[in-house]
Amino acid sequence: MRSRPVDVPALVTAARDGSARAVARLITLVENADPALREVMAALAPHTGSAWVIGLTGSPGVGKSTTTNTLVAAFRERGLRVGVLAVDPSSPFSGGALLGDRIRLLDHALDPHVYTRSMASRGHLGGLSFAAPQSLRVLDAAGCDVILVETVGVGQSEVEIAALADTTIVLLAPGMGDGIQAAKAGILEIGDVFVVNKADRDGVNTTVRDLRAMISLGERTEAGAWRPSVEKLVAERGEGRDDVVAALDKHHAWLVEHDVLRERRIARAEGEIAAIALQTLRLRMTDPRRDDNLNELAARVVAGKIDPYAAADELVEAL
Amino acid sequence: MRSRPVDVPALVTAARDGSARAVARLITLVENADPALREVMAALAPHTGSAWVIGLTGSPGVGKSTTTNTLVAAFRERGLRVGVLAVDPSSPFSGGALLGDRIRLLDHALDPHVYTRSMASRGHLGGLSFAAPQSLRVLDAAGCDVILVETVGVGQSEVEIAALADTTIVLLAPGMGDGIQAAKAGILEIGDVFVVNKADRDGVNTTVRDLRAMISLGERTEAGAWRPSVEKLVAERGEGRDDVVAALDKHHAWLVEHDVLRERRIARAEGEIAAIALQTLRLRMTDPRRDDNLNELAARVVAGKIDPYAAADELVEAL
Structure with a gap:
């Protein structure tokens, strides 16, 4: 489709020198599963491993974008470089085509130390399992100290996000039947820090209390285990922001102290490597040029002559 | 966990003889990825291939259960044996634990020719890609003439359902911002028959008109291509039911006439075989007893010494 060849070394150098355009271009290569991706990943590898990846997930309407905004502001005040990856598990469009980057993170639109990218998981080869970790790698190599990965909690997306993140924030809001939501979605197991946003609304204390009760039911009791905290936030006005950031810092310190950070990252890399390897094998299996083996087997299954196993x-x- | 050995031949015979308990037991084996599954699938294989699989998907609140109910009634009036598989992509529980089979399909609860099963896709090995096609195989071998697979349209679930079905119904309701919903979720491509439920509500004609316009934009023009139809329904009162069934029949006739039924089934079997094969390979890759190859590779990736590819x-x- 594109005939212009990709000058990978120049692009990687520009991204590392702070060019937002180069970063954007690299993530586009990721999204398009561009043939140059192998070269890109090889060039990025030595520069990765320093970013703190924070996942942020919650139901529609809990205020994910506003919360991301206020957290970005907090990290920027510390002088950190921040990446934001907003993953939409339902949209077939990339670049946040429907709502878009235009209304997202307007507060930081002109800040050269904030990279923002929307990304649709749908329609990508392998969905999140490919595009998201590789995009994180791009942002990491580009010098982001913190990367916020934001996704709406539907289907399995929040579990996938938690698998990508060092620290996972589960965002809720009062009066949304959170108790049932939480139990249903299995989010209790994935949250490191729970944040009840819109904490100026009625019912916030009930939500916090219910959450704490549910968390303590499932709490791990061994010494040194992380105890998820529950924080209140009014993201629109930044109220409670410092408590949320303090909880995140505490979790980061815990991750480092117990060597969980390295363990989680190795587990994440295992998943990433296995996904790429399986994709290679999948393409090999289904490649019609190799032979019609799969098609013949399928025809035999449909005819009832053989079972799928x-x-x-x-x-x-x-x- | 369970020590009772599974007598597969007896179970398969009982299921084919119409025992709802045996059918339920077989689907439980599927859900648990029981070691006996290979034997089960081998025993079922010769008896599969006759069921017409109809997928039904739509956003929460459009009336999927009520629509399923009324379609089951229509097929039962023809004397057909009907299977219903309700897949909940968000619930970690099986058997429909939260809402459950108890409130689902009450109309047909005592009918021995209707098998109903709720199933959570989450928490299953490989999600829908494993449990659903194998459950369909159980229902098919148990003599179901029609199997309705119902799922809420979130994330990628409706695309997965469409891949499983011979005929896919996309269910909508007036006044739910359907236009945008449809465009966003990419459901236009997966629907063979569009049904606007709650057609006694305001705005039904607008919804139907918008849908028709959107469908005609994307319509395939070659001779013999299927033209998705749009039907109105008031599922609660059964109004419009016969039109929906007629549209389904028309699609089935088209599938047979153009040999698309066989093509779709072969494609489905290809996906199923590839998923099982990839799962085998995945287990082989990640088996810690084999060697620590993946873990070592991941540690090198985390250290930036090698890239994931x-x-x-x-x-x-x-x-």
């Missing part, structure tokens, strides 16, 4: 065994053997 | 190449080589 036996067919899969044959397929694996043939690789 | 190069690591994945090494992993595939080692298989």
